[in-house]
Amino acid sequence: MSGEIKRFGIGARMSEGVSCNGIIWLAGQVGKPGDSVADQTRTCLAEVDRILAEAGTDKTRILSAQIWMADMADFAEMNSVWDAWVPQGHTPARATGEAKLATPDYRVEVIVTAALK
Template identity: 65%
Template sequence: MTDIRRIGPGPRMSEAVVYNGVVHLAGQVGAPGESVTVQTRAVLAEVDRLLAEAGTTKARILTAQIWLADIGTFSEMNAVWDAWVDRENPPARWTGEAKLATPDYKVEIIVMAAV
C-alpha cells in the first residue's frame, strides 16, 4: 500500500499531497492587490518550493490549471509563465477566467507533477 504524504497540512487543506508517485498542489495565489505579473512570479516561486519539498521539479509537471480574474491579462501572465516553464518538458495546461476568492487575487495556479 502506498502512503499518503501531506505537505503543509492545515485545518482546511494541505498545501500539497503526495500519493502514488504524483504530487497534487493546492491552488497557489500571490500577494493580494499586486499586478498579475507580480502575483504570477510569486505563485511560480511557491510552486517551485512545494515541488522541491515533494522531491520533484517543474520539469515533471503533468498538468497546470491557471485561473485568471480577468482573461484580458492572459498575455501578461503568459510572459511570466513562458520565462519560467521548462521548455523541454511543458505540461498539459489550460487557462480560464474565474471569480477568485477575493477581488485582490488576479491569478491562481494549480499543478500536478510526477515525483
C-alpha cells in the same frame, strides 16, 4: 508502501500538496493581493517551485497545470511570466480560464499536478 499518502504544508483547512503513488497534487497558489498580474504569477510559480522541492521533485516533472484568472484580458501578462518560468521541452498540459477568485484582489491562481522523482 504502495498507496501511501503524504501531505505537505498541512493546514486546518487544506494541505499545500498531497502525494500518492508517485504523483503530487498541489493546492491552488495565489500571489499577494493587490500586486500586478505579473508579480502575482511570479509569486504563484515560486510557491509551486518551493512545494515541489519539499516533495523532492521539480517543475520539469509537472504533468498538468490549471491557471485561473480574474480577467482573461491579463492573459498575455501572465503568459510572459509563465513562458520565462516553464522549462522548454518540459511544458505540461495546461488549461487557462476565467473565474471569480477567493477575493477580488487575487488576479491569478495556479494549480499543478506533478510526478515525483
